[in-house]
């Protein structure tokens with residue numbers, strides 16, 4: 001594993017945060033995906049720079065593939081109701097308040 005690190009035209013390596021792991025599927029994977037709605041295990045993962053879309057490498061590491069094929073967790077909605085301001089000024093009118101004292 002002494003391969004030199006490839007960089008994109010921006011100079012990003014696959015370790016860079018702007019370089020995303022993009023799963024690539026086989027033809028059979030695409031069939032599963034399109035016909036059955038199953039997310040197949042990707043054939044390999046391509047490291048692609050999000051700035052210039054240039055690939056800086058790929059991997060077939062089973063751990064990476066498994067991570068990519070895992071179901072995405074839906075974004076957690078804010079469970080709590082929108083918090084009301086804790087000490088809102090009481091703006092209710094005071095009907096008992098008389099103008100004269």
Ligand SMILES: [Zn+2]
Pocket residue numbers: 008009010011012049050051052053054
């Ligand atoms: Zn780039």
